Amino acid sequence: MSLSSEARQRYYALQASVARTYRVRSAREEFNIEPSMAQTLNDKITLSSAFLQRINIVPVRELRGQKVILGLNGPSTGRTDVNRADREPKNLLDLNGLEYELFDTQSDVALPFATIDAWAKFPDFAQRYSKAVHTGMALDRIMIGWHGTHAAADTNPVAYPMLQDVNKGWIQLVREQAPEQILIEGATPGKIQIGGTGDYPNLDALVHDVSLMIDEVFRGSGDLVALIGRDLLSHEKGKLYAAQGRTPTEKERVEMAQVIATYGGLPSYTCPFFPPKGVVVTSFNNLSIYFQDTSWRRHLLENPRRSRTEDYNSRNEGYVVEQLGKFASIEADNVEFVPDTAPEEPPEGIAA
Structure with missing residues (x-):
């Protein structure tokens, strides 16, 4: 042709x-x-x-x-007694x-x-x-x-x-330069378990723990966000549907809100090609x-x-x-979902 x-x-x-x-x-x-x-x-x-x-x-x-x-x-504001020492800029x-x-x-x-x-x-x-x-x-x-x-x-x-x-990429650089900023596992070696009796009952708890890995001086900066993978968001959305799906008005509320806007107290986003089970807490201007x-x-x-x-x-x-202290992540490949073990409620009109 x-x-x-x-x-x-x-x-x-x-x-x-x-x-x-x-x-x-x-x-x-x-x-x-x-x-x-x-x-x-x-x-x-x-x-x-x-x-x-x-x-x-x-x-x-x-x-x-x-x-x-x-x-x-860190903070750049303070005071120095110049009679005893020189002022030291940050x-x-x-x-x-x-x-x-x-x-x-x-x-x-x-x-x-x-x-x-x-x-x-x-x-x-x-x-x-x-x-x-x-x-x-x-x-x-x-x-x-x-x-x-x-x-x-x-x-x-x-x-x-x-x-x-x-x-x-960004996650690999942190793996090499600040490995303590990457959550690798929970109670089970090589696994980060979410749901049921796992390490974290839900995504909100996981994001909160990851945010605590950020150096304290950056936690109150006001520009931190949580980047979250689509599989984690889908899993969380599925749990909400399971809990609210019997009530049509509640299901509609979940759809309109797109689950929820924040996790772990942080505004949450996803982006193209983000690891499906990944979580990164940082600020956009840190990348x-x-x-x-x-x-x-x-x-x-x-x-x-x-x-x-x-x-x-x-x-x-x-x-x-x-x-590096303003970046915290998990090893997405180590994430697994643990099913909730609580018995489901019987349908209406059927005795337990």
Whole structure:
């Protein structure tokens, strides 16, 4: 299959527009993106995701270096008798001395000729194309952030379908740099049991305990949130249905409220690709993605051998938890649900 005449004209016009935007001779060969334009491209990717808009996406110059987001590690207000000692200002940076590290990251998007042909008749062809590319890159960033465990020289999407081998994500960084901030097990080794006679009677109790793992100086900051996986939310919703389902008005109330808005006293959210049984307590501004602003490269290519167009993007990128004491999580793979053992009430009109 080949591109139709109309689609090829639209695609060539897109390539020419990209070249003009980035002030290069042609987009049909790989080109470097200037730092200011790299920031613009990054902003477009960020705007395609509500979650990425809440966290920090930070351009940096070096492949390795100190974290750059400022945040108090404790109170900065006090008093010093200057007759006896010098005033000592508080350092705003995380004092653990750990550096960020960026890795070569390739986001290469292919769109079949059939898709380009279908889009060619729309006047917003360029916007449709850009949205598809940017959204794909945004979702991959989120997936790596929650599932990444290492940065392999040659990634394997079959063995690691959640992009675990592309980069070290936020949870993995905390596993390595502050393992005490990860809840691994309860009373049963290797298990975190929820419900029945387990470690936690419900999700609310679990989130509350995880929040207590946050360093005390951050607990009252007012910006902590609980990120919760969909399986935990579904389990909690199912328990509410079991308790209230016999009363239609109560079931409707549960639906309208989307279970409840808070767990463990914290506003609760979920996001794309979050571990289904995971819980993370942190603030959105404690999560960062750093990218090297001089490293972004791009190449738009028509590939008739595969009947598709290809959009190659590469840059050096890494993940950062700005303040480790402001992040607490559980090992999602260790979570299991324990059924409630209380006998069910008999239906009306039937004696127990």
